Amino acid sequence: MIALLLILIPLLSGVGAFFLKGGNNARVWALVSSLLTLIISLLGLTVLNQPGNLQFRVDWMPEIGSSFSIRLDGMGQLLCLLTAISFPLIFITTWNHVYKNAHNFFALMLLSQAGLMGVFLAMDALVFYFFWELALIPVYFLCSAWGGEKRIAATFKFFIYTFVGSLIMLVGIIYLQSLTPNHSFDISTFYKLVILEKTQGWIFLFMFIAFAIKMPVFPFHSWQPDTYEQSPTATTMVLSGVMVKMGLFAVIRWLLPVLPDASFGYGETTVTIFAVIGMIYASLLAMRQNDMKRLIAYSSIAHIGLMVIAIFSESEIGMQGVMIQMFNHGINIIGLWIIVEIIEQKYGTRKLSELGGLAQKAPAMAILFVIIALASIALPLTNAFVGEFMMFTGIFTSPIFRYEMYIVPAAGLCIILGAVYTLIMVQKVLYGNTNTLTEKGSDIRLNEKVALIIIVALIFVVGIYPQPFLDLTKDTTNFILNEADSLKALKK
Amino acid sequence: MNALIILAIFGVLMMFSGLLLKQKSLIRLLAIAGLFISLLANILETRGIHFFSIHTEGMLNFDRFALFFNSILLGCTFIFFLLTAKEIEKVGKNYADYFALIFFIHCGIVLASSFSSLLILFLGIEIISIPLYILTGSDKRNLKSNEASLKYFLLGAFSTGLMLMGITLIYGEAGTFVVNNLHSVDKAPGVLLIAGIMLLLFSMSFKVSAAPFHFWTPDVYDGAPTVFTSFMATIVKAAGFIAFIRLFYYGFGNITGEWQFIIAIITALTLFIGNITAIFQQSVKRMLAYSSIAQAGFMMMALLAMNNTSTEGILLYITAYSLSTIGLFAILVKMKDYTFDGFNGFAKHQPLLAGAAVIFLLSLAGIPLTAGFISKFYMLKAVVQTGQFLWLVILAVLMAAVSVYYYFRVIQAMYFKEGAAPTLEISNSFKWTISIVAVFIILAGIFPQLIFHWFYF
Numbered sequence: 001m002i003a004l005l006l007i008l009i010p011l012l013s014g015v016g017a018f019f020l021k022g023g024n025n026a027r028v029w030a031l032v033s034s035l036l037t038l039i040i041s042l043l044g045l046t047v048l049n050q051p052g053n054l055q056f057r058v059d060w061m062p063e064i065g066s067s068f069s070i071r072l073d074g075m076g077q078l079l080c081l082l083t084a085i086s087f088p089l090i091f092i093t094t095w096n097h098v099y100k101n102a103h104n105f106f107a108l109m110l111l112s113q114a115g116l117m118g119v120f121l122a123m124d125a126l127v128f129y130f131f132w133e134l135a136l137i138p139v140y141f142l143c144s145a146w147g148g149e150k151r152i153a154a155t156f157k158f159f160i161y162t163f164v165g166s167l168i169m170l171v172g173i174i175y176l177q178s179l180t181p182n183h184s185f186d187i188s189t190f191y192k193l194v195i196l197e198k199t200q201g202w203i204f205l206f207m208f209i210a211f212a213i214k215m216p217v218f219p220f221h222s223w224q225p226d227t228y229e230q231s232p233t234a235t236t237m238v239l240s241g242v243m244v245k246m247g248l249f250a251v252i253r254w255l256l257p258v259l260p261d262a263s264f265g266y267g268e269t270t271v272t273i274f275a276v277i278g279m280i281y282a283s284l285l286a287m288r289q290n291d292m293k294r295l296i297a298y299s300s301i302a303h304i305g306l307m308v309i310a311i312f313s314e315s316e317i318g319m320q321g322v323m324i325q326m327f328n329h330g331i332n333i334i335g336l337w338i339i340v341e342i343i344e345q346k347y348g349t350r351k352l353s354e355l356g357g358l359a360q361k362a363p364a365m366a367i368l369f370v371i372i373a374l375a376s377i378a379l380p381l382t383n384a385f386v387g388e389f390m391m392f393t394g395i396f397t398s399p400i401f402r403y404e405m406y407i408v409p410a411a412g413l414c415i416i417l418g419a420v421y422t423l424i425m426v427q428k429v430l431y432g433n434t435n436t437l438t439e440k441g442s443d444i445r446l447n448e449k450v451a452l453i454i455i456v457a458l459i460f461v462v463g464i465y466p467q468p469f470l471d472l473t474k475d476t477t478n479f480i481l482n483e484a485d486s487l488k489a490l491k492k
Numbered sequence: 493m494n495a496l497i498i499l500a501i502f503g504v505l506m507m508f509s510g511l512l513l514k515q516k517s518l519i520r521l522l523a524i525a526g527l528f529i530s531l532l533a534n535i536l537e538t539r540g541i542h543f544f545s546i547h548t549e550g551m552l553n554f555d556r557f558a559l560f561f562n563s564i565l566l567g568c569t570f571i572f573f574l575l576t577a578k579e580i581e582k583v584g585k586n587y588a589d590y591f592a593l594i595f596f597i598h599c600g601i602v603l604a605s606s607f608s609s610l611l612i613l614f615l616g617i618e619i620i621s622i623p624l625y626i627l628t629g630s631d632k633r634n635l636k637s638n639e640a641s642l643k644y645f646l647l648g649a650f651s652t653g654l655m656l657m658g659i660t661l662i663y664g665e666a667g668t669f670v671v672n673n674l675h676s677v678d679k680a681p682g683v684l685l686i687a688g689i690m691l692l693l694f695s696m697s698f699k700v701s702a703a704p705f706h707f708w709t710p711d712v713y714d715g716a717p718t719v720f721t722s723f724m725a726t727i728v729k730a731a732g733f734i735a736f737i738r739l740f741y742y743g744f745g746n747i748t749g750e751w752q753f754i755i756a757i758i759t760a761l762t763l764f765i766g767n768i769t770a771i772f773q774q775s776v777k778r779m780l781a782y783s784s785i786a787q788a789g790f791m792m793m794a795l796l797a798m799n800n801t802s803t804e805g806i807l808l809y810i811t812a813y814s815l816s817t818i819g820l821f822a823i824l825v826k827m828k829d830y831t832f833d834g835f836n837g838f839a840k841h842q843p844l845l846a847g848a849a850v851i852f853l854l855s856l857a858g859i860p861l862t863a864g865f866i867s868k869f870y871m872l873k874a875v876v877q878t879g880q881f882l883w884l885v886i887l888a889v890l891m892a893a894v895s896v897y898y899y900f901r902v903i904q905a906m907y908f909k910e911g912a913a914p915t916l917e918i919s920n921s922f923k924w925t926i927s928i929v930a931v932f933i934i935l936a937g938i939f940p941q942l943i944f945h946w947f948y949f
Binding site for chain 1: 801804854859860861869870872873876877882885886889890892893896897900904907908940941944
């Protein structure tokens, strides 16, 4: 029931929002709906976490072996929680933003939330594919209708990129289904498949391209900075906070246990090399950016790169690090976007060269901004430290990596570069002298303060006491690694 | 048989109604009623109720597949009438005749979809084609319409000639017209048979506008009055496919090795040429013509795969494709400007129609939650199941991604660009019908059993 509600509430309230009149009603409606989802998600995490509540299954297209099957496992819980937290935060911070046709805006936002929830819950490959696209379509409309000047070209590029990826993934899914003995899309039958290594390689390529585009990994990243820059900030938050996690998540759930040979085979070499190149490349580019949005977009590529490497390290601690870091990265980057949104709304610019001295005018924002920035460069006691430390340990102790002596220093370099560009941004925005533009600045509003304080609180909670989160995903991690191991053993 | 005879009777009735009935609304009503009755009669026949018992000497075989397919096409034409019957009036003076011709075409469709003798196939294809030549040229004072009609007629006659020659050659070897006995398994197919199959393959490819036999399509579709383009691109094309599939499935299904690879090449070419050329079009009508070639590429995959999935898939595909295209054309007919720019700002002035158009376009592009996705999915699955032609699946998928480009250009124009989007007068009933079709496409995308229930009961 919980699982079903997590999809149904945003879906139905999203459809309902199309018929609302007036921007204010729609705003309240969206906030209430997203808070309700958050409550359901928390209930599922604590009081109502009996297995019966967390899954739902009904026949959907029996003639082709697909059933509407959803279930919350540990990883699903974590990512659904991230989705459920993100949306109220987004709605609260953008409360004062006036959108034209606001009811459509909020309706599409809620629909994309439904799509994201579905992706994290789906236990049937076809259902997974449906929600994968359902999350994409509303975002396309959101960016194209409410975005910046060059929005149409930018979001079109984004759409074509991801759509090509997902269609190729569809071929992979169909191929996997045709290999199953009873022609079923169910994830458990996928897990039982024993596939020749050469075939695995092909299917891995098909499916990984879709996920790599979504994350994005180096050669497929070029849509991302443009789209982040041109989208309305609320949508950028969804894209970077939650949607990029779809790619990472899908690799963990749909690739590692199903195609272990190919995943770890490619993962150890090709993917890792590309990820490392991407990390260094994105970090260097981030240092040269003048637009805050573009800077954060490139920093996201660098952060995701590290997670990609850790996924393929085949070590428990590395995988656990990825799990918790998916949550942390979402929280931190949403925090950064909130700051960008506040600054852009108030001063009408995101250019680092045009800002300065905000710490004098907005002390509360300055404190919160610095904490979030420090969290995103993984200082101890913040959440990202836990994740990155575990991932580095995992990569270093990985049983399969042969080149960790080269990977780890290269990735470590990116942590340093990360500190450089993040602190450059903080310095240029907050410190120095005020100029004519920032002269008449004032501090942030209550709603913005609330949202940022929630984020800072989460940063410290996870940073100081991450154990509950690690316990949550422990089972999933072990299950996936065991599954991969046992399949490999079966072959030998 | 029910539908065939009722359709023929109504065809004749419609011809005279032009003389007898003075009011145009009455003629229209009669046509819609006639089609509805034919549809009902056909559905009843699916249920085992026969109105007429005529012995066809084994030349016609009304199996479940044929009947079900006819129900789909009659349903599509019914919706086509509901949406655009009024617009047919603007084409020319002979209002009732156009309806009569459409009824006759449907007779041809019934023949072409239930033949079991090559003669009936030929007859069916001809009965479909000849009224179409007239409909294409029905806008008499428009030079483009005349040109299209002549072009269509000359090339159509040529391909019919090829078909006839193919049938003769096959008769020369097999000594029969009965489709099921064309080839016996115990001996290798002879030269005459292979040559005949090739000629039939080329002429049928021409009828369904598969590349490289597609060159007539854009000009004819563009030149014909838009209402009839809508009919030609959907219902007639679907009928061509069913005849094609039936012929090769029953007739040459046991010697697939002889022709399957050629079909694969034709499919790949059709997908490639249709999609790539559609990108460069400036007029939505012409874009839809190329898109219909591209979609034909996907339907060709059913011919290639020849398994259960593909038979179900082609029915779904035809339903999804026809309904979406009819819907889009119905909206296009209401536009004053057929270029992409003509759609600028359409969403602001006609939010409901723009929403429906988005659903049609998403369905044509094959986005999940629409019928278009599920039918494309079936096609891809059917080909993957054969275990060969994986390269074709990849090509098809890439081309589907290309198709997003030109379909989404319409969406961009409607939603994200400013403009006046001049339209003709739009009635409320039109809006309602369009919305119902759009909702049906979504429903069929989520619960494809809605369609299959009829097939499987």
